[in-house]
Amino acid sequence: MKAIPFTKVSINDRFWSPRLKTNSERTIPHELEQCRITGRISNFAKAAGLIDGNFEGIFFNDSDVHKLVEAASYTLHTHPNPDWEEDLDEVIDTIAKSQQQDGYLNSYFTLVEPEKKWQNLGMMHELYCAGHLFEAGVAHYQATGKEKLLDVACRFADLIDNTFGPGKRDGLPGHQGIELALVKLARTTGEDRYMSLSDYFVKTRGQAPHVFEKELENPDLPGGLGAYKHHYTRDDKYEGTYSQAHLPLVEQTECVGHAVRGMYLYAGAADIANETGDSEIMNALQTLWQNMEKRFYITGGVGPSGHNEGFTQDYELPNFSAYAETCASIGLIFWAHRMFLLKGESGYMDVLETALYNGALSGVSLDGTGFFYQNPLASRGGRERSPWFGCACCPPNIARLLGSLGEYIYAQSNDDIWVNLYVGGSVSTTLSSDVSLKLSQETEYPWSGEVKITVNPEKSTSFELNLRIPGWCKNHSIGINGKQYENSVSSNGYLSINRQWNPGDIVELKLDMPVDRVYAHPNVRDNLGRSALQRGPLLYCFEDIDNTEGAFETLSLIGDAHFDIEYNPEFLNGVTLLKGAGSIYDVSEWENQLYITKPSQKKIDITAIPYYAWSNRGSGQMAVWVL
């Protein structure tokens, strides 16, 4: 099964189109400007010898620019914007000029430690930055047909391939990402060497002798030993869990370490499993996925701890201190997408949809210029999105996710068409019989569960249309050309319609979308006695600005209280609010006492907003899980 690429998809959706427009008109120019003023772009110009000056910022800052080029490239397809198209070309030009004679491209090492390339793979992110360059090159080529950046990527990939691998040097990325990037590069160019190199990186990771441990014998390590602190245990022994290099992937059973690195590795490994059919990797990934399912937030956030930016243990999911990095949710989307492509099961798309609408989308403000690095599930106030970060991985990551949204909506295997996300717009593809097919969706999703799909094969033809029935949906119905269609959902979570389709056939899907109260597993200590509101794919939360009576932290739902849904087109760029009865205590009941016997719980009207929209009206208190 293959995703139908973003180039074949157009989006015309009440929920997403405004976000993609904002991404193009606000986010991308804002991030280009940030990359400019923080020296990220001029680092390339300096490395190219175009201007004089020292390297500025963090050693992996190149990757932010690469990701932004990738984001802008996708966006050229969906929402081109003349304001920055020339800038993009200029940035690409500068990156290209910074490439060294031998193909090497990394402004930090070129400018700062040119003699120390490839000596500290464990921490200095050369291969990680390379991966982002490859993704940018592929995206720019896909979106525009221009080969300039793709060529740059290939020249660098060739150098890396000539340097590392069996019979050459041992080498691995300390921060993963290059694995999935090489697969993209291989698929785009048809060059098998890139696929083999990715396969090498996936399979040799965690094997003894440890590449990263061996590097430490170098007394003159670029970046210095301090950068390694996360790779050590408390008793100062090298230990690879931080970057998932403690064991070969096929022996790993738990999601550990830095969450983004983990997600990128698992996603790349899933690509390799998809290409090679390697069942050991496939099984390992399924085991890891099952473990992830004990370690993810209801937002689709992963990696609860700021200490390692990553995983801790099963069920340890604190709300206030949740790290849940935006990049980790995006990485989870990458992994989930590839697991779906491997297995064809809707459960993976459920997680993808959760992360997309909640934990990832919360990473960017409604106006497109503020970003969360961390996405907590509760706040005592003071949590605001920032315009940028010193370590700025998240802003361009959310921009490229939004730019590439089209990639996640449809998939195809032979003549089976899979509709995974309900997003207004259309897709064009070709069936094996060479019959071209256009599908279009009209929907108010996620505010409504009604989806109208128009099926337009160029001529009457037979194929299977698989509609994803989301895990949150308990009841649905379907009509074809106005007639009720008897159906049952198959074990993979899809409703399959195998018939002779005629141009203009109309499928009407109705997904029941009640307000649900969700309860976390009792092992999640922070959520004991609490529940959260969810409707469709959207998680809701409460902000104190909407719920001002009494002590916000005592806000409680009432037994079986009904929640009304209320769409407000003016509010938070248009959201469906949940309104119902709750209760709350007043701190004044306690006066100066710590313990009292009969506080009166006041019944109040309470309002919940979608989680992704929180902290867009000041930085007050917020709670997902309420009493």
Added chain:
Amino acid sequence: MKAIPFTKVSINDRFWSPRLKTNSERTIPHELEQCRITGRISNFAKAAGLIDGNFEGIFFNDSDVHKLVEAASYTLHTHPNPDWEEDLDEVIDTIAKSQQQDGYLNSYFTLVEPEKKWQNLGMMHELYCAGHLFEAGVAHYQATGKEKLLDVACRFADLIDNTFGPGKRDGLPGHQGIELALVKLARTTGEDRYMSLSDYFVKTRGQAPHVFEKELENPDLPGGLGAYKHHYTRDDKYEGTYSQAHLPLVEQTECVGHAVRGMYLYAGAADIANETGDSEIMNALQTLWQNMEKRFYITGGVGPSGHNEGFTQDYELPNFSAYAETCASIGLIFWAHRMFLLKGESGYMDVLETALYNGALSGVSLDGTGFFYQNPLASRGGRERSPWFGCACCPPNIARLLGSLGEYIYAQSNDDIWVNLYVGGSVSTTLSSDVSLKLSQETEYPWSGEVKITVNPEKSTSFELNLRIPGWCKNHSIGINGKQYENSVSSNGYLSINRQWNPGDIVELKLDMPVDRVYAHPNVRDNLGRSALQRGPLLYCFEDIDNTEGAFETLSLIGDAHFDIEYNPEFLNGVTLLKGAGSIYDVSEWENQLYITKPSQKKIDITAIPYYAWSNRGSGQMAVWVL
């Protein structure tokens, strides 16, 4: 106002007498044996030159023996036990023989660092150990009239008084305790110098230049610098909060640092305020008390953190990790008692009663030979009382508290008699007119709120009888000689009966004792959405052994569910159980899912036991605050 001393009180009480009997028959011999086998007693013999050998154990181990001697002395009065009386005399003898020519008495310094006395007051506990010796000397004298240990105490106190103070050396105890001990010694001997020395220790604490900071200039500090770690801030600056030496007491407004040290200091300062009428100290203590009231557990435990064995910040009262050292609850009892004697307000006795029946009493097992150092308010299992500790402050501390229980029941100021605790037994005292008075109580307290008090002046006489109406009691009634007595509780929380009393007058007090659900201030994060059960002075808790259906951590009380009380004389040495309806979830509802929408909450019968009795039937899960 003065406490009527334990020597004037006899206890004959269904609740307490068996505990005091166990204290005498099990706890004291057990602890004597522990002191013996851990070398604590032989350290004195070695210091005395009676036997050869090195000092064993921790440098402040003397204090454990002193406290045990104090405990045994009280017990000689209430429950003498021929099994250990001779042992006690022998221990006292050995202690006495270890006293040096000049009065110095500390087996660690005598044996290990004889040249380094008084050089590390900040950490090496010489003055702390001295204080416990003084308390032992006073108690033994009060209980037996024997002056041997009192004389030893005085000789040492004289040495300390000749060494430290105005015009002599600057000196302060790193671990407080000697302040209240010197007051006891002064009151017992009539020697004002001891009172002045206590006053000096209280008032110079926290003044610049810092005694403890100056000590650090010594490169050859006994105990070494490591012992000072708690006295430093993260940036390695000396800072006195750990031992409440950061500011003069009169400028302190928050309970900080090591909780036991704080309690002992505040108790000693209250003694000094009582003796001197110093209003600045009195005001400071009231401010500190008000702050303590934002930092105490519902058990009467203080000091939530194991890191500093002490205070953190207002409302930070985690349940599972609660440190709440047994000694700190005992120290709170000391402080509360003295605050009552200063102010005559029942609120202080409310806190004393809470700590006594809950946070302190939980420190010893029902069989008298197991001890908690920490008293958490929730457990995931595995928390068991130990027979002893390397740092064994708590076991003899609880033994001396129980031994001296009589001291806390009654107080007298001129002809006003105060009944503070409802404990069966009697008290003898003399009124200012030289009329002798005997009061006796009959009660099933704390299982019942009915108390019959027989008033027996030697002849008809007028005085005021003040009965404490506990803070937990919302309704009460009172009868005198069978007739309803109209009364109102005065603002200090006492019901005052001012009348002509005749021999054999009978006062019948009925305190309504319903089962109450208590709610913590919403700022106590761990208790949000939770409540605790309390009846009379007793806090209740749930143990999984009594509540086995479903996932214990999801145990919930139901709205206004009624709880039946059920006295069971066979169970846990006789307790009143609370039985009512609750609800619980089954983990199997979640199968392999982290988040589900409709778990079914099972209605079940639930049983609560008094908190003090937990962990006497294995070490399962426990919760005070339930959903």
